[in-house]
Amino acid sequence: MRIGLIGTGRIGTFHAEVLSRHPAVDSLLVADADPERAAVAATRTGASAVPVDAMFTGGGRDLPDALVICSATAAHASLIARAARAGLPVFCEKPIALDLPGTLGALAEVEAAG
Numbered sequence: 001m002r003i004g005l006i007g008t009g010r011i012g013t014f015h016a017e018v019l020s021r022h023p024a025v026d027s028l029l030v031a032d033a034d035p036e037r038a039a040v041a042a043t044r045t046g047a048s049a050v051p052v053d054a055m056f057t058g059g060g061r062d063l064p065d066a067l068v069i070c071s072a073t074a075a076h077a078s079l080i081a082r083a084a085r086a087g088l089p090v091f092c093e094k095p096i097a098l099d100l101p102g103t104l105g106a107l108a109e110v111e112a113a114g
Helices: 010-021 035-045 073-085 100-113
Strands: 002-006 027-031 066-069 090-092
Touching: 002 010, 010 027, 010 035, 010 066, 027 035, 066 073, 073 090, 073 100
Parallel strands: 002 027, 002 066, 066 090
Antiparallel strands: none
């Protein structure tokens, strides 16, 4: 399985380390708003660092099979919506959004995408 992970801060790097050791994960892609931080996490975990947009467009590569969102909370809802529109299953660190309207908006995007 090819997993994409967005957000390589403390919790994101923890998840990347766990995913890099999981036997079902053949390929791990990591991205961050700070490309240098993504590169550090990639080196630490054996992942490939890619731009955030590549998680949704492929960026010359295959799309991930699933996406893990560990970014700053303010970005969660928009990243969930982008993942839903790209047809990607998504796991998001808590909380989904900063407020109830943001959470409901993200859920509506997921439901609309099927």
